[in-house]
Amino acid sequence: MRSDGTMVTVREATLALLRAHRMTTIFGNPGSTELPMFRDFPDDFSYVLGLQESVVLAMADGYAQATRNAAFVNLHSSAGVGHALGSLFTAHKNQTPLVVTAGQQARSILPYDPFLFAERATEFPRPFVKWACEPARAEDVPAAIARAYHVAMEAPCGPTFVSVPVDDWDRMCASIAPRAIASRNPGDPAALREAAETLAAARRPAIVVGAGVARDDAWHEVVALAERHAAQVWVSPMSARCGFPEDHPLFAGFLTAAREPIVASLDGHDVILVLGGPMSLYHVEGFGPHVPEGARIVQIADNHGMLAWNPASTGIVADTKLAVATLLDATAPPVRPTPAMPARKPDLDGRVFDDRYLLQQIARLRPADAIIVEEAPSSRGPMHDYLPITRENGFYTCASGGLGHGLPAAIGVALGRPGEKVIAFLGDGSSMYAIQGLWTAAQLRLPVSFVIANNHRYEALHHFGRHFGLQDMVGTNLPAIDFCALAQGQGIPATKVAAAGDLDAALTASFTATGPTLIEVVID
Template identity: 65%
Template sequence: MTTVREATQALLRQLGMTTIFGNPGSTELPMFRDFPNDFRYVLGLQESVVMAMADGYAQGTGRAALVNLHSSAGTGHALGNLFTAFRNQTPLVVTAGQQARSILPFEPFLYAEGAAEFPRPFVKWSVEPARAQDVPAAVARAWIVAMQPPRGPTFVSIPIDDWERDCNPVIPPRAGAANPGDPALLAEAAALLAGARRPALVLGAGVARDGAWGAAIALAEKHQAATYVAPFSARCSFPEDHRLFAGFLDPRREAIVATLGDHDVILAIGGPLSLYHVEGEGPHLPPGATTIFIADHPGQASWAPCDLSIVAHAGHAIATLLSASAPKRMVPPALIRPEPAAPGGGAITDRWLLSRIAALRPARSVIVEEAPTARGPMHDHLPITRPDGFYTCASGGLGHGLPAAVGMALARSDEKVIALIGDGSAMYAIQALWSAAKLGTPVSFIIFNNRRYDALRGFGRLFGMQTVEGTDLAGLDFVQIAAGQGVSARRVERAEDLDAALNWSLASALPTLVEVVIE
């Protein structure tokens, strides 16, 4: 016999989850008694920061990360970024403290009522074990479910007095293989693709998650298919400087139909091409075109407008499609990117900033982005050209990017992480700068300071609103905020000073912040 804590620690060690992201509370303290020397505790100053750091770390390593929260209060703080992790399909095992079982009938201070229900529906599986000795097995099951496609977070609520109870050791489980897809349906898809006159590929984040970057390039070249990025894709799945790269689909029904209107067969892999942001009218897809959708998410496969829907691991599916024959076709015209206008009067535009980051970034760099207003200009002026080189939040929520960059830097210590963060986004999780300084992660935080929630102002115009209340952010000083948390920072207001500040940040072996005033 061993204690629940000892059995759980042994299990975590065998599963490779020895890095714990958390912000400790009273109901979690016994979990960390006699904390093993080979474990690492990564402290975040607020639970939403903790969740996003773990998300970035898990995406960077490709393995489930362990998150520890404080009862209902901590879980509540983390819910926004738990939602993002769920939409990112990030494997996380989330634990939360619970009050002692003996006093739960008395609704004690800091207890969690319906603890397993609270994080739903943004977890794949959730439980508060019926007995203390079931805790290690619950953590093992949580790991299995988190790692099974479609991957995502799971949740285990653990009463404070469970850690000292006796239990038997747990043998670590093995996760199942990825779904290769129905052979007959994939053969049908291959035949449709081979018979196409002008095929198109639409690639979503699942292609990157499944490690199918190279296979996607081979498939596009085999069929000379114009290749688009799916709306709101949180990863880059195709080199944006490739001759077959055709651009980014706008998340509006009418725009998607117009962009894909000349294609007769459309193959969407790894994410839906019908992820809308506003209402629309008319058909979802070009009339007369045949649309095939392949993803590892059964839910998406059930509602995505298409003619043929297949649930499969993107890598396996693309490998099957590559084994089929393809006719020779004309090469489609290459995408022409606009050149950014030189800044006038020294003022810096987001386009100019992005073009300078593209010119100066190290070859082995990773972009983590949460600057909604700059996403369109980024498509034009900061092409992502290497696998696993871009990450953003799939949920559309704010407060993920800055701490996720810290977690990504922990996972990818041999690469330069560049965090592109809007001023409004940064303030949702600015405490992550302290964690970056404490950990010494060499992230370059680039703050786009336009002194407002500019994306909301632009979106308001869709509703005929010329003014939008609550969007003015004038007066923030990110240099002082960064300095107060131990991060060196510089402010840039004129174009002639931009390159020097970026080069300083990109060359640093410590975290740095560059606040760029955007006109």
């Protein structure tokens, strides 16, 4: 219903709602049950086509993180949702706000098990969505999408899901007025006062930063808090974002996702403030204590579940930016000596042409405002050593451990951060999970430098296999993949580099290009 009292179609009401919430970019790969949504598609909307639904959802994930607003995704019934489930799992772990819709067959034929319908549609994407709905009536679709948006945006953010029968879009309904809902939680004042007093009284405090620092836009506040308390800053295990400049004198390093190394790294700190993420995220079995002896853990996060299982002495549910601002308003602590910085890794000369040298040269040659999107699991350690992230909102990676996120996420980030260079540092195995994303980057002429470290195998599994004492890793070799041919076949200029002497020129050309490029780097 418009302001003059006339009814509108479900499609018109939904598009008006999306417009009001700044969701005019739709990511999809359409099927027959979705087509009526796009009748008379408005000029102020854009449709970003991906060639497979997992790519579509990962592009939307990167876009939503870059814009700090929920992205709208349109999938094809059960088949499309099934294709996208791996990326949906990653978006769930990334705490990315997404409104995911999928087509459903017409209501009148649902009793007959029709072709391409979604049986138990709302159950299929669980548990990786916060809320799921197939509205009981066509006229309820706009209200369901409105609720999906607000639930997705409420901390902890995450994907939501709405199944829409194909004949709903042309039905008539009343329009729905958009609502503004304030949901940022500043935290319990008494608990934050106690946390501030605990931190001020510490002999040797430390701070552990998780991805929530970046999600909550708390970079500057955390830097100020660390400097105020002369506290060493560690990055939580497997953090998908950067919450502190890695060239800062107080930066101490990265916690390993295992119990004993975490305790060893933090040993000697009497108060450990954990912000925006877990301190104790494990990838392998461990034994012994979860925290250093005598240490008090104060954790601030937007996730009740995380606080429930982390070994925190005090847990506070809050928006990181607002909570740290409160901590900064507290009484100043005593002057403490500045801790010594960790030793810097020696420069490499390229005689060994490995991922360490490649990452060192990317760091040296990248534009100052470049954004790094990474999915090269076996190179994460060398990246920490040789490619420091030094700018706010300058790093994105996958929180789930699943592959196929990085390449399309880089496309979404580039769409959400127009005018900024994006460098996608990818492994060869990771790239093949979403290689058709290159086509979208080419069509949109996005300034993404895809740098693929090609070691001809799933190197991360070789590292992990040694943990289990395996001598022969079955099914891990990847010979005879020509990434340059794959890129050129989708419209992207590509260069292969197999020697250190050719690397700098290739990187420089790619980093100064205005459109997408790909460099395949064959490393030892």
